[in-house]
Ligand SMILES: NC(=O)c1ccc[n+]([C@@H]2O[C@H](COP(=O)([O-])OP(=O)(O)OC[C@H]3O[C@@H](n4cnc5c(N)ncnc54)[C@H](O)[C@@H]3O)[C@@H](O)[C@H]2O)c1
């Protein structure tokens with residue numbers, strides 16, 4: 089990977105390079121995706137099936153677009169016992185973590201006759217998109233469905249691209265059933281997002297669409313936002329390792345490569361105060377590349393978005409990490425917990441040399457659907473909050489309203505809203 093000294097210009101160049109991965113930069117794809125979305129909106133199933141044949145090479149129709157109980161039973165037969173056991177163990181951790189995010193309605197009242205509160209209502213029906221182009225992601229199935237179930241969503245509809253033969257990945261189906269999905273449809277890409285947003289004869293319209301995906305999925309989610317709600321736009325994966333001379337270069341290299349293998353557009357960045365560590369990490373990467381299976385994707389990703397920045401001080405390194413706002417941030421330094429307290433922007437923070445990123449991808453419990461592309465400055469990981477909404481509650485007795493009614497009338501009059509003023513006035517005539 090390129091080793092560059094961290095200074096104002098290199099930091100700016102890196103930030104500009106990373107921004108090129110933002111969905112907003114893909115003008116040519118935007119037109120194409122908008123056309124797919126509009127066509128599915130208008131022609132519904134007919135368009136959905138045609139695009140599935142065109143982009144996924146699979147013929148689906150009204151009869152086979154929804155995954156059947158028989159297909160799920162067949163999937164259980166194909167998935168080995170050990171994987172099923174791992175899925176169940178992961179589910180225990182993921183559920184326990186998300187249970188802690190549960191929110192409750194609250195009501196606050198006193199003797200004055202005022203009751204105020206906030207009522208929590210789960211969303212009625214949500215759509216979960218599970219990517220399935222370059223890799224299959226049963227782990228993402230768990231990460232999307234569990235928080236929705238914990239929140240109390242009534243119906244969870246999942247879509248994921250079918251194989252050319254119409255078959256679905258068995259581990260994906262099993263993970264979905266274990267996590268508590270209600271219905272699964274064979275649809276991927278922008279056409280699946282449009283079908284969930286507007287509804288077709290086969291796929292029901294949902295209130296919110298969540299889940300990661302490639303550039304077509306991300307742009308389609310942007311296009312349908314407003315017709316439905318969406319979660320953050322989780323794009324190609326990212327890792328930033330913050331390390332000093334105490335870090336183990338073999339671990340740092342392995343962790344950087346773990347995210348680079350997702351996509352040619354994934355990014356892997358090391359920010360370190362140690363030049364010796366930087367050289368050693370590069371050497372380890374060369375060794376790993378000889379044996380890793382997805383080395384072609386990894387090489388492209390490192391060529392495009394792999395970077396090592398050498399900082400003069402740990403304070404400078406932390407400032408750069410906060411600027412980049414990576415999806416995942418690993419801290420392998422002395423006093424790693426103190427460093428963590430200075431991190432403001434990151435989707436998930438992994439502390440210490442044994443807390444490697446894939447531990448979070450599969451098992452620890454926190455969600456792996458995280459903000460990417462610098463959006464960790466304002467977005468949070470997918471969680472229970474994404475699947476609930478709040479209504480404010482207001483209840484005043486006559487005795488509570490009487491002492492403040494003139495204040496309110498004055499406020500309304502100042503805005504020139506006489507019907508508002510009248511609504512208060514009629515109660516005291
Ligand atoms: N942030 C996260 O939590 C997270 C988790 C898992 C995966 N990811 C990311 O999700 C992405 C998954 O991408 P993927 O491609 O493997 O699966 P995907 O399901 O997102 O995309 C496949 C679909 O893209 C559509 N498509 C492909 N080529 C097209 C074209 N030329 N025109 C129109 N549509 C086309 C097809 O309909 C296909 O079904 C990766 O970038 C990965 O890094 C992120």
Ligand SMILES: N[C@H](CO)Cc1c[nH]c[nH+]1
Nearest residue numbers: 225227228325326449456
């Ligand atoms: N690291 C990905 C999110 O960026 C999630 C994932 C799923 N499987 C493996 N990894």
Ligand SMILES: [Zn+2]
Nearest residue numbers: 325346347449
């Ligand atoms: Zn991963």
